[in-house]
Amino acid sequence: MKDIRPALRAFLLADPAIAAAVGDRVYPLKMPQGVDEPSIVYQRISGQGDYHMQGASGLNRPRIQVGAWAQSIDTAAANALLVKNRLSGYQGDMGSGAILVYVQAVFFDSERDFFDEQANLAGTVGDYIFNYDET
Secondary structure, three states: OOOHHHHHHHHHHOOHHHHHHHOOOEEEOOOOOOOOOOEEEEEEEEOOEEEEOOEEEEEEOOEEEEEEEEOOHHHHHHHHHHHHHHHOOOOEEEOOHHHOEEEEEEEEEEEEEEEEOOOOEEEEEEEEEEEEEOO
């Protein structure tokens, strides 16, 4: 079984505009303590398998939340738009080598803004539905 998350990180970092905006600061689940530079954080919110009459189809449909965080909402929103442009409607390979995953489609679902008072960071967070082959 393949996990989309390492492939997603590689896919985002391979985009020149995203890499220019956040460097290599693309993190699973949470930002490391003390990071206050523009960053992207992703996490799987839910997962759903896919079945046909003979059993499991080998497809997976997780909802993955991808958030752009920065000291200003304008920067966070601009970086979230870079992510949306990269992911929404994508179809094809993500990652390479051992983390290569074939994605049938990525669907943008919704987004919202946040402010983390403890970290003093603004965020724009989007939900994406991935359809991918986990075999």
